[in-house]
Amino acid sequence: MSSFGLEPIAFHRAELVQALLEGLPEEARKKYHVGQKVVNIATTETGVVVTCANGTTFTGSMVLGADGVHSQTRKIMHKLSAEDRFSACRNPEPPFSAHYRCLWSNTPRPCAAGLGNNTQGKDRSLMWITGRERAWLLLYEKLPEPTQEPKRYTKEEMDDFAASFADWPVNDDLKVKDIYDSSTAGMSNLDEGVLEHWSLGRIVLAGDACHKFTPNAGLGFTNGIQDVALLCNLLHNATKSSAGPDIGFDELEQIFQEYQSSRKEPTAFDFGVSAAATRSHAWATPIYWFVGRFIYPLYAFQWLLMKYVVAPRMKQSRVLDYVFGEDRIQGRIPWAYPIHTKSKEL
Structure with missing residues (x-):
C-alpha cells in the first residue's frame, strides 16, 4: 500500500465513523437522527415515507439502506416485493448463508x-x-x-x-x-452472499445489506464505502442536470441499475477473494491447505499479488466527485479518481 502514499494502519471502525460525523458542518450534523429504528417504508411514484418505532415519520425521494447484514431495509424490500409491481425485484430472505x-x-x-x-x-x-x-x-x-x-x-x-x-x-x-x-x-x-437485486422502486441497498463477505481479507467495509461513493456521484450528476429539485421515478431506477451494474464485477471479485482467504486460512481442502501453508507466505508471491492484482484494483477507488480539496495521499501509483482541487467549497 506504500505505492499509494501510506502504510496500512489498524483502527477501531467506530473512531472512523466518529471522525466523519464530527468533520461535518453543524448544519449538516443536525440532519442526522440517531437512535431511530425503522419499521416501515412506503414507496410511491413520487416519494417515500419512512416510519420509525417511536411513531416519527420522515419523507423523501428515496431510501438508501446501508444498515448491515441483518438490514431492516432489505427485509422491508422483501415484503414489498410480494406486490405485483415489484415482483421482478424479489430476493430470498434471508439471502445469505454462513x-x-x-x-x-x-x-x-x-x-x-x-x-x-x-x-x-x-x-x-x-x-x-x-x-x-x-x-x-x-x-x-x-x-x-x-x-x-x-x-x-x-x-x-x-x-x-x-x-x-x-x-x-x-x-x-x-x-x-x-x-x-x-x-x-x-x-x-x-x-456470505451477493444479492441479485440491490434496489426496489425508490429503495436501494449498499454494503453488507446487499453483499456480505467474510472478514479475513478486510474487503467488506471498503466495498460499502465504494458503493456509497459511486451512488452519490450518480445521484449528484442527475440532480445537476435535472430541471427540478427531484429525480423522476424512471430516472431513479436507471441510476440504481447503473450503480449495481458498475459495482457488479468488483464486488464479485472481492467476494471471491474473501471466500478464498477464509478457506485457505482454515485449510478447507488440500489445495487451500497448500496455498495457505506454502504459497501465500512467499514474499515473491505477495509482491506479484500486490503489483498485478491488488494495486491495479486499489487505484480504481472512487471519491466524491463534487467534494473539492487537497489530495494528501499520493504515491508512486496515481489514483484513477483523484480528489478534485478546483475549490475548497462544495
Missing part, C-alpha cells in the same frame, strides 16, 4: 504496533492485528453445516470458544489465553 463463525476481541496493544499474524489449522484459524493503541484478535471456525439461521452467542459460549483456542500462538511470545478479553468480545456466524 459456513464459518468468528469471535473477535480487542485489548490494549501488548506488542509493537503494525504487526500482524495469521495462525492456521484444519477448519480453524486465527488473525492478530495491532494498531497504534489497541490490538484485535479474531478466531475462526468452520460450522458443522451451512446455515441461514441467525445466531446470538452468549458470553459463556464465547468464553468456551476462546478457551478451545487457549494455547494457539498469537505471535512468538503470546498465546490466546494471554490476551483474550471477554469484556470486549463479540461473536457471530459469517454470512
